[in-house]
Amino acid sequence: MISTKVSIAGVELKNPVVTASGTFGSGEEFSEFYDLGELGAVVTKGVANVPWPGNPVPRIAETASGMLNAIGLQNPGIDVMCERDLPFLAGYDTKVIVNVCGRTEEDYCEVVRRLADEKVDLLEINVSCPNVKEGGIAFGQNPKALQQITEKVKSVAKQPVIMKLSPNVTDITEMARAAEAGGADAVSLINTLTGMKIDIHRRTFALANRTGGLSGPAIKPVAVRMVYQVAHAVSIPIIGMGGIASAEDAVEFMMAGASAVAVGTANFADPYAALKIVRGIEDFMKEENIEDIRSIIGAV
Amino acid sequence: MKYVENAKVISQKEISPGIFDLCLQTENIAKEARPGQFVSVYTNDRSRLLPRPISICGADSGSGILRLVYRVTGKGTGTEEFSRTEEGGSLRIEGPLGNGFDPDVAESETVMLVGGGIGIPPLLETAKRLKAKCRIVLGYRDSSLFLKEEFERYGEVYIATEDGSVETRGNVLDAIRGKDIKADRIYACGPKPMLRALAAYAEEKNILCYVSMEERMACGIGACLACVCASREKDAHTNVHNKRICKEGPVFLSTEVEL
Ligand SMILES: Cc1cc2nc3c(=O)[nH]c(=O)nc-3n(C[C@H](O)[C@H](O)[C@H](O)COP(=O)(O)OP(=O)(O)OC[C@H]3O[C@@H](n4cnc5c(N)ncnc54)[C@H](O)[C@@H]3O)c2cc1C
Ligand SMILES: Cc1cc2nc3c(=O)[nH]c(=O)nc-3n(C[C@H](O)[C@H](O)[C@H](O)COP(=O)(O)O)c2cc1C
Ligand code: FES
Numbered sequence: 001m002i003s004t005k006v007s008i009a010g011v012e013l014k015n016p017v018v019t020a021s022g023t024f025g026s027g028e029e030f031s032e033f034y035d036l037g038e039l040g041a042v043v044t045k046g047v048a049n050v051p052w053p054g055n056p057v058p059r060i061a062e063t064a065s066g067m068l069n070a071i072g073l074q075n076p077g078i079d080v081m082c083e084r085d086l087p088f089l090a091g092y093d094t095k096v097i098v099n100v101c102g103r104t105e106e107d108y109c110e111v112v113r114r115l116a117d118e119k120v121d122l123l124e125i126n127v128s129c130p131n132v133k134e135g136g137i138a139f140g141q142n143p144k145a146l147q148q149i150t151e152k153v154k155s156v157a158k159q160p161v162i163m164k165l166s167p168n169v170t171d172i173t174e175m176a177r178a179a180e181a182g183g184a185d186a187v188s189l190i191n192t193l194t195g196m197k198i199d200i201h202r203r204t205f206a207l208a209n210r211t212g213g214l215s216g217p218a219i220k221p222v223a224v225r226m227v228y229q230v231a232h233a234v235s236i237p238i239i240g241m242g243g244i245a246s247a248e249d250a251v252e253f254m255m256a257g258a259s260a261v262a263v264g265t266a267n268f269a270d271p272y273a274a275l276k277i278v279r280g281i282e283d284f285m286k287e288e289n290i291e292d293i294r295s296i297i298g299a300v
Numbered sequence: 301m302k303y304v305e306n307a308k309v310i311s312q313k314e315i316s317p318g319i320f321d322l323c324l325q326t327e328n329i330a331k332e333a334r335p336g337q338f339v340s341v342y343t344n345d346r347s348r349l350l351p352r353p354i355s356i357c358g359a360d361s362g363s364g365i366l367r368l369v370y371r372v373t374g375k376g377t378g379t380e381e382f383s384r385t386e387e388g389g390s391l392r393i394e395g396p397l398g399n400g401f402d403p404d405v406a407e408s409e410t411v412m413l414v415g416g417g418i419g420i421p422p423l424l425e426t427a428k429r430l431k432a433k434c435r436i437v438l439g440y441r442d443s444s445l446f447l448k449e450e451f452e453r454y455g456e457v458y459i460a461t462e463d464g465s466v467e468t469r470g471n472v473l474d475a476i477r478g479k480d481i482k483a484d485r486i487y488a489c490g491p492k493p494m495l496r497a498l499a500a501y502a503e504e505k506n507i508l509c510y511v512s513m514e515e516r517m518a519c520g521i522g523a524c525l526a527c528v529c530a531s532r533e534k535d536a537h538t539n540v541h542n543k544r545i546c547k548e549g550p551v552f553l554s555t556e557v558e559l
Binding site: 064 | 342
């Protein structure tokens with residue numbers, strides 16, 4: 001018997017595969033394709049204290065082996081999340097991770113307090129969205145601000161806290177250490193890399209927001225490198241992501257030091273992507289005679 | 301239900317310069333498709349991640365044959381890759397997606413189907429399934445007309461060409477006003493300015509106008525919020541003033557959305 005179980009801050013996931021925030025809604029749309037109970041966890045789209053309308057369109061553009069997005073954290077607000085999405089997810093035998101966004105420290109704390117008594121296993125705090133002017137990234141690029149918001153969130157959170165880190169920094173280990181010092185139970189990385197695409201026929205930006213976040217296989221080597229660096233800088237667990245499209249990619253992240261992996265953009269190229277990665281990891285374990293998936297974490 | 305299928309290419313031909321007519325054998329997609337819905341077509345080139353949304357031009361529930369008519373947008377694009385797929389080859393598609401045009405209109409009514417350019421194909425299956433009387437207005441750039449004869453089976457066809465080479469010179473609205481084409485409702489697909497003009501015309505005539513909208517898509521199923529359009533009222537799902545074109549649309553009542 002092989003064991004695919006992993007643990008993030010005391011929460012046991014049946015397998016290391018979770019969805020990357022913003023690519024999977026709250027799971028409802030993908031539940032038409034497969035049982036969400038097959039996943040280690042569902043990570044929701046970022047949610048704020050109040051509804052956010054997001055950015056003007058075009059919000060996405062395809063790039064070589066990747067895509068740019070500037071959705072602008074459109075979300076229906078925490079009330080709708082609690083009334084509609086969380087009860088829906090409670091119907092599945094999987095863990096629920098709610099991704100939280102905000103403009104001010106108080107915005108984040110308000111959402112976190114609202115989630116205290118909800119069926120939520122982990123909180124992922126997005127301080128790394130490159131597509132909104134205020135909040136988000138403002139906390140994610142300054143170690144002092146990051147440590148402070150981590151402390152604030154931790155002081156009101158009932159669930160373990162994952163801080164989601166931005167790759168758009170000089171030294172990501174400094175940010176990971178700041179999150180750990182602030183009391184974070186885990187970190188997830190990477191969020192998207194800031195990029196730009198120009199439509200040369202229209203002589204203008206491909207995205208209405210001008211810049212957007214690059215995701216997909218194009219960013220994978222950067223993400224693997226950062227997971228490796230962070231694994232050596234902190235002792236809290238890591239959820240690794242950035243361009244994962246196959247079980248082999250997932251294994252690579254785990255060997256670099258991730259305890260779990262998130263599948264994002266790959267869901268757009270194939271709605272079954274995350275499920276196939278769950279199955280592919282099992283196949284890999286059998287082929288390589290790996291009994292416990294935890295034995296490959298940081299194996300490199 | 302939505303399905304992902306490896307659909308076999310039954311036939312493909314260029315019916316007008318750069319416009320391809322593709323027939324695919326599907327198991328479930330054609331059976332369950334409604335007119336005005338679309339499918340996501342994936343490329344075989346793994347460096348192109350996103351599916352291309354293409355409207356359903358024909359869906360035969362008996363044989364399972366799905367017909368797509370699409371334009372190759374340029375060199376090195378996904379649609380150029382599709383155009384090179386030969387008989388016997390296959391394409392991965394997902395669908396049927398979106399809402400589509402409502403074909404259940406009373407027989408006593410007259411529906412005006414208005415298509416501009418590559419917005420014409422989805423109206424063919426719509427015309428076929430409508431029991432109501434159809435008046436069909438098609439706008440083309442020049443005399444390279446496509447699908448015109450097939451539309452003639454389902455109603456009177458009026459043509460507008462930008463260069464004036466066939467029938468009315470100008471756009472579809474010039475044909476509608478010029479020929480005084482009357483109807484009880486409009487079903488339209490085409491470029492934004494055309495939809496905007498039709499919405500204004502429908503308001504003036506006090507008739508319903510349904511428009512099929514376009515936007516860049518990533519997931520195609522309502523999960524990523526890439527493809528939104530502004531809506532007049534707060535949307536029930538998003539809880540803000542926009543709607544997902546891939547899910548609530550692509551067909552909207554013209555008064556629901558900002559055109
Ligand atoms: C609901 C819907 C139905 C459509 N139906 C048809 C149809 O029946 N026939 C047809 O020829 N075209 C249709 N289109 C437009 C078609 O999706 C684009 O022409 C096509 O995606 C272009 O892809 P490409 O590989 O040629 O271009 P590329 O430049 O390689 O595309 C790059 C990326 O941009 C996206 N993109 C580029 N242009 C458009 C566009 N106009 N709309 C949406 N995404 C775009 C592509 O999907 C891809 O992700 C439809 C669009 C929508 C939203
Ligand atoms: C369309 C889209 C929306 C996203 N929305 C969010 C979000 O709301 N919150 C967040 O923390 N990350 C968001 N992300 C970032 C992803 O969760 C992930 O960190 C990133 O895309 C890298 O993984 P990938 O290459 O597998 O997609 C989004 C990414 C995409 C492509
Ligand atoms: S394309 Fe993802 S929501 Fe419409």
